[in-house]
Amino acid sequence: MDEQQRRIIEDLSGTLGGELYCDPLTIAMYSSDASIYQIAPLAVAFPKSREDLIALSQYSSETDTPLIPRGAGSGVAGQAIGAGIVVDFSRHMRHVEAIDDRTVTVQPGIVREELNRVLRKHGRYFPPDPANASVTTIGSMLAIDAAGSRSVRVGSTRDHVRSIEVVLAGGNVATFGHESLDILKQPPPMPEPMPPLLRENGAASANSSPVTKRSIISRIAQLLVENRDLIDERQPHMVRNCSGYYLRGVLASEHLHMNRLLVGSEGTLGLFASARLHTSPLPEHRGLALLLFGSMETAMAAVTDLSQQQPSACDLLDRRVLSLGREADRRFAEMIPPTAEAGLIVEQTGYNAQQARDRIAQAVQSVRQENRNVVVGHEAYNYDDVEFLWSLPKRVVPMLIRLTGPTRPTPFVEDVAVPPEVLREFSLKAQRVFQKHQLTTSLYAHAAAGQFHFRPFLEQPTQENSEKIEEVARDLYEAVFSVGGTIAGEHGDGLSRTAFIRSQYGPLYKVFQQVKDIFDPHNLMNPGKIISDDAHLTIRNFRPRNQPTAELVDLQLQWSSDAMLDSAAECNGCGGCRTQKADTRMCPFFRIDPIEEASPRAKANLMRNYACGTLTPKSLTGSEMKRLADQCFNCKQCEIECPSNVNIPQLVIEAKAAHVASNGLSRADWLLSRAHSFGTLGCRLSPIFNWAISSPFGRWILERFVGIHRLRKLPRFASRSLIKTAGKARLKTPTAEQKKTAVIYFVDHYANFHDTELGRAFVMVMEHNGFSVHMPGGQTASGMAMISAGDLDAARSVAEQNVMELVELAREGFPIVCSEPAAALCLKYEYPQLLDHPDVQVVADQVVEAGQFLSGLTDAGKLAADFSPLDLDLDYHHPCHLKALGEDAGFTELLRLIPGVRLNKIEKGCSGMAGTYGLTRANFRKSVRIGWPLISHMRDNQVTAGVTECSSCKFQMEQGTTTPTIHPLKLMAYAYGIMPEIEDRLKATNKRFVVT
Structure with missing residues (x-):
């Protein structure tokens, strides 16, 4: 500091x-x-x-x-x-202040998606729909006049603002909306005294007198009158234009539409304290069609035909976006042929479902009249289908960053807009610009509105390639100006485009400067945006890429500092990980505490700054970094849902490992991450341990000396471990002849020392399907708890023991099957990051989760189907670590094979347990807050049982409820008729401290 x-x-x-x-x-x-x-x-x-x-x-x-x-x-x-x-503004100022029949007053930090969730209860919504609506705030939408795919029908943010409350330079507060000029005929109010903040702390600036609403209105009115003709001549009258200050139409007879001027000002004219917004009735019925073309030219031509149909949206996607869509979701792969070079998403609305269908049919017919080869990939009419089809651009365009190679799609000319009638003409001009500079580019466009989102493929911007970046921007913008377009349609000017505003507007730029001087005479409100004298601002202040000459601390995982930097730099900062949408899981911590430090992006930024040398080793190993790193428990949902697939958990584990290497572990983390080490003792002394787990006094002892929260439900210890009771036949190494009929069971801690019944169910289900089961006696727990805590030296020791025990079996081709998803994930993906040895990958390649192994038998027609009917209502929770394996929940399809089973797959997010995380006194409340949607669902729903593969998810699902949760393997064994005792596990229990 x-x-x-x-x-x-x-x-x-x-x-x-x-x-x-x-x-x-x-x-x-x-x-x-x-x-x-x-x-x-x-x-x-x-x-x-x-x-x-x-x-x-x-x-x-x-x-x-x-x-x-x-x-x-x-x-x-x-x-x-x-x-x-x-x-x-996003941390605290994110509330709805008032709602009436047609308007809503909000603070600037509220997220657009959250606002519409509130408004839906009133049958209303706020129409502008930027692609990142699930994370963007209303203040940001006001700042850049955000629009979205439907702007051709609903307009941009500017069209839905009634008034804005602004804290002006100097501290005065004014509300601007539809302002009458009669205010200028009245005597000015007496100014309220505003004592300086600095009193004895220092002298105030000589230029600290605050600006007033009256003076602003007076001077803006005069400025607009004097420059009326210049504004009409130089400011494009377009559906999309947020470059510079919006002056067109602000002055109207005896009024000023000051709200229209303030929207799009990027925080350069004042701080928005609140805004009163117009709302609209919830949308009519929608219909959507995905049209696919053999060339970009034919798709462009179709936009002209479709414009006659007045669609509510018409977006253009290039070949790269379509290809990524095919890779991202098999449903898109079924819709989009590999030969498609371009696609259009066309939306129509109607007063009823049939009218929406008719309008889509008319739109498709108008295109087919000119192009018989167009392919209708999909049509959507119900809400879920429409939202899924719109996810094609919303999910996939950010995924462009995943494309590998030395160049990446780079946003710096991504916001140009032109009159829709010159779409094809401009497209050809833009193509020539990129060809001139030998650049490949991706294209996504709101075609009906004339908005192009170009992302040229460049090496990371540095001072070495800055001249090329500036030349590309200059040449492309000349093409934009030649057809009457604008350099910013919906993303604003910022640092990227401010240097080119003068080129777009010529003499009108001086008027912009005067507007800035009226509101902010000392250039203290977001300086350098919209108004700047720096002609090369576009190529200043690039993200640093310099790497330290030596590693700042010893890295604990199997990567170099360069590789760590590359991984952290994959995060482009899009903020998608700040979402709280119900159909996503990232990030459990951000969902309960929506602040930047809780977001996965924050961790990537910190590790990138550390790898670049901006942050010191002391920063990485200090208590503040530990506090931030602890807001990640390795659920891996950010990695699989991030558009760029940034491996945030791996970065955080590295940070935790650095802290542990310097400071050690807390007592609770040390004990719980080594619970397997005490498993044998727990079994031998199970009467004592089980008494302690079940009694209030014993729980007080556990909380006081071990750090386990006294209210957390825990599993009992078995009297003997599973491996101890396995018998010589199961511990014996299988022969090569048994390769097709034997599996290796990696038991892990829970099934070995606590729920041996689960292990027996696994064995009996496998044997019922013709497999012999072998349990290597030298195996230990997976070590996932150690990895998540950052104790990588201890985890490495465990990994070495397991790899040594399993590698020869893996070489022989025996599948290594795990009933615990976290164990499968650990052996398959964490061990290769811990150990630098070829044996690790040999083992990893043979690891499979039990549900996937058994569902593979179903696919091959080899699963025993002699299930007895079971009259059961079951709620299934899909564990995060199973999702992270990249696999569907195999057991859900298996359980549906059992006659009489009614299985409901619930989507309530992460359970919040994360192995040992939710056990501790320090984390219990946060764990319950994260898992509350799941806990409350299990409390409120009248089902026979919950179902999940994950032992720690089971703990959370049973927390505070009498409904049991059971592993799918036990249900299969029960349905096969080989474990009738499972019937007792399906009965409600009122045990306060113990899981079933």
């Missing part, structure tokens, strides 16, 4: 209701957004109220300290970063 930062903390301490941080980790997290730029702020403020905003604005004016407003940080143009105090 430097002297200026210390002064900021000192000056504002006790003044703000929210937090203010200047520590290195917070600075690193807020140095970047979803753009290609990075600028370290001086501090980060988290206001709780308009009073906090007033204090920040007043302080800014008194000390000449810039303020940079920020929402989700998901913008690609760099608006949310800068060398001042970043003001994060």
Whole structure:
């Protein structure tokens, strides 16, 4: 922390209701957004109220300290970063303040998706629909005039704003909307005294007098009158244009539409404290069609035909997007032929379902009249189908970053828009520009609105290739200007395009400068955005790529510092991991505490800054990094749902390992991660241990000395471990002749020491299907708990023991089957990161989860189908670690083969247990908060039992409920008639401390 930062903390301490941080980790997290730029702020403020905003604005004016407003940080143009105090609205100011029949008043930090969830209860919604609506905030939408695919029908954000409450430079508060100029005929109000914040702490700036609403309206009105003709001549009248300040139509007879001017101003004219928005009735019936073409030219031609049908949306996708869609989801693969070069998603609405169908049919027919070879990949009419088809661009376009190679799709000219009638003409001009610079580019377009999202494939932007980046932008923008288009249609100017605004608007740029001077005379509100004298701003402040000359600390996993940097740099900052959508799981921590430090993106940013040398080794091994790293328990949902597949868990494990190497483990983590080491003792002394688990006094002892929360349900110890009772035949190594009829059972801790009945069920189901089961006697637990805690030295020792025990069997081709998903994941994916030895991969290649092994028998027609009927209502939970294996839940299809079983697959997110994480006193409440949707579902639903493969998920599903949860293997054994005792496990239980 430097002297200026210390002064900021000192000056504002006790003044703000929210937090203010200047520590290195917070600075690193807020140095970047979803753009290609990075600028370290001086501090980060988290206001709780308009009073906090007033204090920040007043302080800014008194000390000449810039303020940079920020929402989700998901913008690609760099608006949310800068060398001042970043003001994060998304932490606290995210509430709905008022709702009436046609409007809603909100704070700027509320997420658009959350706002619409609230409005749906009233039969209303807020129409603008940017692609990242699940994470973007209303403040950000106001800042850049966000639009989306349906803007051709519903318009952009600007068209749905009634008024905005603004904290102006200097600290005055004003609400701007449809303003009458009569205010200028009235005497000005007496100014309220605003004492300086700095009193004895320092002298206020001589330029700290606040601006007022009256002066703004007076001067803006005069400015617009004087430049009426210039505005009409130079500012394009288009569906999409958010470049510069929006002046067209602001002045209307005796009124100023000040809300239209403020929308799209990117925080450069003031801090938005709240906004009153127009809402609309929930959408009519929708119909959607995916049309596929053999060339981009024919798809472009079809847009012209479709425009006559007035679709509510018409988006264009190129070959790369379609190809990624095929890879992302087998349903898309069934819709999209491999030969498709371009596609159109066409949406129509209707007052009823039939009208929507008729309009889609008319749209398809109009295209087929000109192109008989068009393929209708899919049509959608119900809500789920429509949302799924729209997920093609929304999910897949961000996935472009996954494409491997030295160049990546780079957002810097991704927001150009042209009049729709010149779509094809401009497309050809743009093609020539990219050909001139020998660049491949991807294309996604809101074609009906004339909006192009180009992403040229470039090496990571650096000063070495900055000249080319600037030349490409200049040449493409000249093509845009030649057809009357704009450089920014919906993403704003930011750092990417501000340098080119002058080229687009010519003499009108001076008017923009005057607007800025009226609102912000000292250039303290998000300086450098929209107004800047730096002609080369586009190529300044790229994210650093410099690597330290030597590793800063010894890396614990099997990768180099270069590989770690590459992994962290895969995160483009899109902010998709900040989602709270019900159909996704990432991130369990962010869902219960939606703050930046809880997001997976924050961890990637910190590790990237560390790998680049921006953060010191002390930062990595300190207590603050430990606190942030502990907001990840290795569920791996961010990795599989991230568009870029960034391996955040691996980065976090490296960070935890660095801390453990320097500071060691807490007592609770040390004991619980080594629970398998005490398993044999627990079995021998099971009466004593089981008494302790079952009694209030024993639970007090466990909490006090082991760190296990006294209310957490726990499993009993078996009197003997499964491997001890296995018998010589099962411990004996199978012969080569048994290769097709023998499996190796990797038992793991829970089935070995606690639920031996699960192990017996596995054995009996396998034997019922003609397999002999062998349990190597030297195996131990998988070590996943050690890995998740960062104790990699101990985990490596466990991994070596297991690999040594299993490798010869793996070489012989015997499948290594796990009944615990976490064990399968650990052996298959974690061990290769721990050990540098070819034997590791030999073992990993043979590992399979039990449900997948058995479902494979079903596919081959070899599964015994002699199930007895069972009259059961079951709720199935899909464990995170099974999802992370990249496999469907094989047991769900197997259980549906049992006559009489009614299986409901519930989607309530992560259970929050994560192995030993949810056991501890320190984590219990957070674990329950994460798992509450699942817990409450199990409490409220009248089912026979819950079902899951994961032992720790079972603990959470039984927490606070009498409904048992059971492993699918036990149900299969029961249905086969070989374990009738399972009937007792399906009965409700009122045991307070013990799982079934």
